[in-house]
Amino acid sequence: xxxxxxxxxxxxxxxxxxxxxxxxxxxxxxxxxxxxxxxxxxxxxxxxxxxxxxxxxxxxxxxxxxxxxxxxxxxxxxxxxxxxxxxxxxxxxxxxxxxxxxxxxxxxxxxxxxxxxxxxxxxxxxxxxxxxxxxxxxxxxxxxxxxxxxxxxxxxxxxxxxxxxxxxxxxxxxxxxxxxxxxxxxxxxxxxxxxxxxxxxxxxxxxxxx
Amino acid sequence: xxxxxxxxxxxxxxxxxxxxxxxxxxxxxxxxxxxxxxxxxxxxxxxxxxxxxxxxxxxxxxxxxxxxxxxxxxxxxxxxxxxxxxxxxxxxxxxxxxxxxxxxxxxxxxxxxxxxxxxxxxxxxxxxxxxxxxxxxxxxxxxxxxxxxxxxxxxxxxxxxxxxxxxxxxxxxxxxxxxxxxxxxxxxxxxxxxxxxxxxxxxxxxxxxxxxxxxxxxxxxxxxxxxxxxxxxxxxxxxxxxxxxxxxxxxxxxxxxxxxxxxxxxxxxxxxxxxxxxxxxxxxxxxxxxxxxxxxxxxxxxxxxxxxxxxxxxxxxxxxxxxxxxxxxxxxxxxxxxxxxxxxxxxxxxxxxxxxxxxxxxxxxxxxxxxxxxxxxxxxxxxxxxxxxxxxxxxxxxxxxxxxxxxxxxxxxxxxxxxxxxxxxxxxxxxxxxxxxx
Numbered sequence: 001x002x003x004x005x006x007x008x009x010x011x012x013x014x015x016x017x018x019x020x021x022x023x024x025x026x027x028x029x030x031x032x033x034x035x036x037x038x039x040x041x042x043x044x045x046x047x048x049x050x051x052x053x054x055x056x057x058x059x060x061x062x063x064x065x066x067x068x069x070x071x072x073x074x075x076x077x078x079x080x081x082x083x084x085x086x087x088x089x090x091x092x093x094x095x096x097x098x099x100x101x102x103x104x105x106x107x108x109x110x111x112x113x114x115x116x117x118x119x120x121x122x123x124x125x126x127x128x129x130x131x132x133x134x135x136x137x138x139x140x141x142x143x144x145x146x147x148x149x150x151x152x153x154x155x156x157x158x159x160x161x162x163x164x165x166x167x168x169x170x171x172x173x174x175x176x177x178x179x180x181x182x183x184x185x186x187x188x189x190x191x192x193x194x195x196x197x198x199x200x201x202x203x204x205x206x207x208x209x210x
Numbered sequence: 211x212x213x214x215x216x217x218x219x220x221x222x223x224x225x226x227x228x229x230x231x232x233x234x235x236x237x238x239x240x241x242x243x244x245x246x247x248x249x250x251x252x253x254x255x256x257x258x259x260x261x262x263x264x265x266x267x268x269x270x271x272x273x274x275x276x277x278x279x280x281x282x283x284x285x286x287x288x289x290x291x292x293x294x295x296x297x298x299x300x301x302x303x304x305x306x307x308x309x310x311x312x313x314x315x316x317x318x319x320x321x322x323x324x325x326x327x328x329x330x331x332x333x334x335x336x337x338x339x340x341x342x343x344x345x346x347x348x349x350x351x352x353x354x355x356x357x358x359x360x361x362x363x364x365x366x367x368x369x370x371x372x373x374x375x376x377x378x379x380x381x382x383x384x385x386x387x388x389x390x391x392x393x394x395x396x397x398x399x400x401x402x403x404x405x406x407x408x409x410x411x412x413x414x415x416x417x418x419x420x421x422x423x424x425x426x427x428x429x430x431x432x433x434x435x436x437x438x439x440x441x442x443x444x445x446x447x448x449x450x451x452x453x454x455x456x457x458x459x460x461x462x463x464x465x466x467x468x469x470x471x472x473x474x475x476x477x478x479x480x481x482x483x484x485x486x487x488x489x490x491x492x493x494x495x496x497x498x499x500x501x502x503x504x505x506x507x508x509x510x511x512x513x514x515x516x517x518x519x520x521x522x523x524x525x526x527x528x529x530x531x532x533x534x535x536x537x538x539x540x541x542x543x544x545x546x547x548x549x550x551x552x553x554x555x556x557x558x559x560x561x562x563x564x565x566x567x568x569x570x571x572x573x574x575x576x577x578x579x580x581x582x583x584x585x586x587x588x589x590x591x592x593x594x595x596x597x598x599x600x601x602x603x604x605x606x607x608x609x610x611x612x613x614x615x616x617x618x619x620x621x622x623x624x625x626x627x628x629x630x631x632x633x634x635x636x637x638x639x640x641x642x643x644x645x646x647x648x
Contacts (some may be wrong), residue, residue: 021372023286023329023415028379029394055394068396069377071336083337087298087368088498089456089531091545125380125549126298126498127269127337130456130529131463140339180301181464182452184220185309189343196339196377199346 005046007039015054025055029065037195043072066079070124071153071196078113078120080158080166081194082106083137084151086123089130094148098134099123101148105155118159120194131180139191141168145177165190215443216452217430219421219466222309230344232351235312241357241565245397247320248365250432255324259428263448267302268383268421269497269526271515280408281325282416285425289327291318291333292388293341294580296380296497298549302452302464303422307334307341310426311348315371317425319357320432322369325418329370331386332422336376345509346373357446380553384609385419387555396543399556399609407544423452423528425586443468447525449517455481457532469514473503476513477532488534496526498546499614500620501601522601539629543622545574550615561612564595568619573629580637585623585630592616 003017006012015035016055018026032054043066052059062136066072073081078152080121084090084099103109106119113120129135132144136151146154154175172179191197220631221231221238237240247255260275281287291314295303306314314332320329331348334342349371352358360368360562374392376382382391386400391410406409412527427449440448447469453476456462460482467480476482477490484490490509492502501523503511511517515525533542551565568591575584589599596603596613599620603613 021370024393026394027374027392030391032377033377064365065394065396066377068398069336069379071378087549088494088542088545089299092457092531092537092542104453121626124337124372125552126296126300128295128301128304128335130299130301130531132456133456133462137337140337142340180462181305181309182226185228185230187340189340190371191339194335196342196375198342 004049005124007035007050011035011039019054022178026057028070029055029057029062032204033062033066034195036199037072038193041193043074073194076113076117077194078118079162079194080119080138081140082119082121082158083124083140084110084121084137084157085125085127085133085135087126087130087131089126093133095134097148098146098151099134101151102136102155105152116159118162119154129180132176132178137184138171139166139194141166141170141171141191143171143176146175147177150175150177163178165192214450214468216466218306218313218452219310219464220427221313223268229309230314230348232348232355235310235316237608239433240312240429241262241316241355243432244316244319244550245363245433246369247323247432252326254323255320255432258431259324262427262439263436263588264427264439265423265429265447265449266421267423267528268291269297269499269524271525273419274424276619277408277420278321278325278418279405279560281285281418282409282417282585285326286329287321287325287327287416288412289325289330290333290385290392290407290417290419291386291422291425291471292383292385292419293332293338293345294376294380294383294388295338295422295527296383296553297426297527297529298546299456299494300497300527301456302454302528304338304341305464306422306426306452307338308344311341311345312352313426313429314345314422315348315352315357317428319362319369320428321365321418321420321425322371322587329372331372331374331392331412333374333376333382333392335382336378339375342373342375349373355487356388369389375485379555380549381555381609381611384611387609388419389417396555398557399611401608423623428590443517444470444514452528452560453480453513454527454529454602455532456529457493458485458534459483459532460485460643467510467513471513472510474509474514476530477509479528481532484532484534486534488536491533491535491537491622492539492542493533494529494531494546496524497529498531499610500524500526500547502625505626524602538576539622539626540572540633542570544576545619546618547572547615550611554611556610560595560606561615564591564612565615567591568615572619575633575637578636579640580634582634583628584634588619589623592619632642
């Protein structure tokens with residue numbers, strides 16, 4: 001049997017805690033895939049092998065599951081994944097134009113990553129922000145009510161500022177407009193990479209909460 | 211009769227900045243229903259929910275109390291809360307999770323108690339990290355306060371609650387696909403029979419799957435009684451429900467409605483009418499899977515489950531997508547079909563191939579290559595997915611995703627044949643091949 005590279009000590013500890021939250025190990029597979037993504041920047045073969053070892057499956061079984069879901073990226077993505085919704089409600093209010101603006105500002109089509117590895121535009125199906133259409137997520141943090149102009153500014157800002165963390169409230173204030181509902185509650189958590197910022201299953205230590 | 215009280219959004223309206231915290235929740239009556247429920251015992255809770263005639267808010271609209279009654283006697287049993295909200299047009303559960311997560315947690319605990327469940331799960335779609343963070347924070351607070359864990363409030367009842375993040379797949383909103391996903395498998399729906407969740411669900415154990423919004427009603431029902439709930443609104447679909455309105459309206463958003471108003475009132479008063487004073491052309495009354503309504507036939511009909519059903523559509527997820535007269539209906543149908551083609555899990559040939567072909571034909575028509583035979587071919591492919599193209603749909607597939615893609619096509623052919631004909635007439639030449647970008 002080939003050696004399977006372990007993750008960082010922190011990730012291994014997190015994986016152990018995640019597995020303990022389920023009656024059966026295999027149920028931890030999807031949260032573990034997010035840990036694998038965070039460790040390597042995307043879902044690598046070695047990451048899937050580590051997940052397989054942790055939940056007592058064959059790597060092919062893990063690969064079979066990972067390929068079913070759209071959020072486990074099996075190719076490198078940029079520092080910022082810019083996901084533009086083009087489903088019905090966003091389309092009705094200009095989602096296609098927002099996608100075109102993002103692609104144009106990034107200089108690459110949806111599904112690709114720009115030359116400097118900063119921005120990866122993608123089109124996504126409905127992200128549950130229909131009342132604030134058209135909507136975009138950057139590293140899965142939501143911005144609602146964009147215009148093509150604001151979308152262009154968003155990509156320019158990502159390129160110029162290259163923030164280490166992304167806060168939804170901040171991005172909404174800078175680039176957003178109409179929202180699905182009021183967000184009076186201040187958002188203290190931020191995303192730190194192109195994967196969903198959610199503990200304990202996965203991904204990022206939120207700021208401002210122990 | 212006076213206006214019925216807000217049930218789902220009362221706290222977030224009254225405390226817009228702190229409605230998500232346990233302090234505000236407890237200060238506004240939170241977790242009192244749990245204490246009551248612990249004293250009532252399992253059967254009395256089920257009876258109250260049955261008396262409330264609370265219908266599931268995920269799409270199928272099945273009465274929650276009756277569903278609970280189907281739970282097989284084997285133990286352990288599980289409760290899985292479906293927060294995989296992905297039906298285009300729907301964004302109500304996101305608001306309930308972000309802004310009043312303890313209401314959900316309390317409902318989940320009471321529902322677990324009622325079903326003799328000692329481990330519950332809240333499955334939240336992967337694109338919702340913010341709602342998931344809020345729910346997890348509420349779960350953590352509930353553990354610290356003794357509302358979760360072992361020997362809850364000294365009652366001897368134990369409950370673990372795990373928040374699970376999905377990986378990006380609409381099909382996981384289908385309950386058996388969700389269970390496969392939660393088991394760490396591909397999110398492919400299971401055959402029913404034999405895999406009815408109440409008998410063979412998570413880990414093949416008896417399992418209840420309820421929608422987020424459904425469980426957000428439970429604490430109110432325990433506090434006020436099932437009869438008080440069933441007294442609100444129409445007899446057949448009582449209570450309040452969330453209605454997500456989007457598209458070409460002046461005031462899109464989530465509205466907590468009582469059924470019984472007309473569509474005219476909902477669109478023109480509640481949602482503020484059509485943008486720029488435009489004319490209403492059509493609307494989707496219950497999420498992307500629902501057949502369309504048009505003003506000539508439906509504007510003065512009632513927004514009730516009974517009326518919507520009898521008019522050939524469904525309440526579904528409660529999502530209303532409004533389109534004005536500038537909308538190209540062939541393009542709108544394509545946009546809806548594209549979603550289902552993208553999200554088909556691929557198990558069943560009629561769905562996997564059929565949704566893709568419907569999408570490719572509509573795209574070809576939009577690209578100026580419509581053919582005279584296209585309406586017939588669209589109908590024929592639809593008929594292969596859902597024989598007879600009837601409502602409610604017949605199925606050749608394991609789950610309703612395939613037939614869901616038929617709804618917009620059938621609606622297009624039924625209500626807007628002239629637009630289909632115009633797209634055909636625009637057709638200039640037959641392309642050798644057509645590109646796909648799904």
